[in-house]
Amino acid sequence: MWWVMRAVVFTRFGPPEVLGLREVPRPSPSDGEVLIRIRATTVTSAETGMRQGRPMWGRVILGFTGPRRAMRTLGLEFAGEIEAVGAGVTRFVPGDRVFGFTGFKLGANAEYRCLPQAASLGAMPAGLSFEEAAAVVDGASTALYFLRDRAGVRSGQRVLVVGASGSIGMYAVQLAKHFGAHVTGVCSGANADLVRSLGADDVVDYTREEVTGRGGRYDVVFDTVGKLGYPAARRVLHRSGCYLPTTGLVNYWYAVMAAVTGAPRVRCGMSADKTRALPFLRDLIEAGGLRIVIDRTYRLDEIVEAHRYVDTGRKRGNVVVTV
Numbered sequence: 001m002w003w004v005m006r007a008v009v010f011t012r013f014g015p016p017e018v019l020g021l022r023e024v025p026r027p028s029p030s031d032g033e034v035l036i037r038i039r040a041t042t043v044t045s046a047e048t049g050m051r052q053g054r055p056m057w058g059r060v061i062l063g064f065t066g067p068r069r070a071m072r073t074l075g076l077e078f079a080g081e082i083e084a085v086g087a088g089v090t091r092f093v094p095g096d097r098v099f100g101f102t103g104f105k106l107g108a109n110a111e112y113r114c115l116p117q118a119a120s121l122g123a124m125p126a127g128l129s130f131e132e133a134a135a136v137v138d139g140a141s142t143a144l145y146f147l148r149d150r151a152g153v154r155s156g157q158r159v160l161v162v163g164a165s166g167s168i169g170m171y172a173v174q175l176a177k178h179f180g181a182h183v184t185g186v187c188s189g190a191n192a193d194l195v196r197s198l199g200a201d202d203v204v205d206y207t208r209e210e211v212t213g214r215g216g217r218y219d220v221v222f223d224t225v226g227k228l229g230y231p232a233a234r235r236v237l238h239r240s241g242c243y244l245p246t247t248g249l250v251n252y253w254y255a256v257m258a259a260v261t262g263a264p265r266v267r268c269g270m271s272a273d274k275t276r277a278l279p280f281l282r283d284l285i286e287a288g289g290l291r292i293v294i295d296r297t298y299r300l301d302e303i304v305e306a307h308r309y310v311d312t313g314r315k316r317g318n319v320v321v322t323v
């Protein structure tokens with residue numbers, strides 16, 4: 001029936017089992033919007049946090065006692081085809097293959113999603129499957145935002161990527177190399193070969209060795225999974241260096257203190273607008289400059305298993321959901 005679609009819905013915060021596949025009304029595009037037939041989406045660590053209503057401050061956006069009605073379908077990144085366009089749409093036509101990011105409105109764990117044509121949406125890189133295209137959006141654009149836009153990483157700098165086998169981390173290793181940096185990746189021994197194969201010059205197995213015990217100094221420490229923390233990072237940063245945390249409210253406090261005391265800078269932020277990143281990534285992928293790592297692929301009706309796996313904190317790269 002054309003007026004319904006399948007979507008993953010949750011009405012309370014909790015374990016993966018709060019997620020269920022439901023039939024819901026299929027959206028139709030308003031003026032200036034496109035209707036996307038989603039072919040692939042992902043499960044990210046950020047979304048497993050949202051599912052649990054964590055961090056607590058996030059409930060200001062998500063809802064205090066349970067997810068707000070408009071946020072009951074997760075799904076941040078996706079790839080698919082334009083199914084229909086609303087009046088006034090000039091950027092896309094039906095049949096275009098696109099990849100994109102829904103942002104705080106979420107909703108990509110579904111068969112269809114409407115977005116404004118000016119949203120974080122771009123033509124898919126040639127030669128990629130829908131699964132690969134969905135798996136590159138958030139991790140790679142977040143890595144690009146922090147390394148290029150927040151830290152201005154340049155040739156010859158020494159960059160430490162903590163969490164180098166995660167979604168952001170494995171793109172961060174490759175992008176820092178692309179910008180000409182010397183890259184050290186921090187991961188467990190099980191992922192060391194993967195991180196080296198992505199271009200890391202050096203790997204630290206955090207289960208055997210403290211990165212702070214090595215004696216080296218870095219220009220940039222990118223703490224992609226929030227496991228190192230600023231107090232430890234500043235011990236391995238040059239005084240003019242820069243700490244990049246993807247998560248943790250406390251880092252805004254450290255940023256102020258560092259500015260006052262002249263300690264290594266802390267550059268916090270949120271990569272929400274991907275409109276400039278997507279064309280950059282498309283060009284880089286088409287030139288063969290970015291490898292996409294998919295750990296596991298699930299079907300939409302296996303969403304509970306997908307969340308259980310991401311909850312382990314051990315995923316390598318990305319977990320994709322085919323729709």
Ligand SMILES: NC(=O)c1ccc[n+]([C@@H]2O[C@H](COP(=O)([O-])OP(=O)(O)OC[C@H]3O[C@@H](n4cnc5c(N)ncnc54)[C@H](OP(=O)(O)O)[C@@H]3O)[C@@H](O)[C@H]2O)c1
Binds near residue numbers: 164
């Ligand atoms: N600020 C923003 O704009 C923004 C945007 C997107 C996401 N985020 C946030 O960024 C964070 C990371 O997201 P992600 O998707 O990249 O994570 P992820 O893919 O879930 O990270 C999983 C990886 O973390 C590694 N890991 C676990 N403990 C570690 C440790 N102690 N040291 C080093 N590596 C460790 C694991 O490797 P091993 O198995 O080898 O330990 C695993 O491969 C999340 O908190 C998310 O909310 C922020």
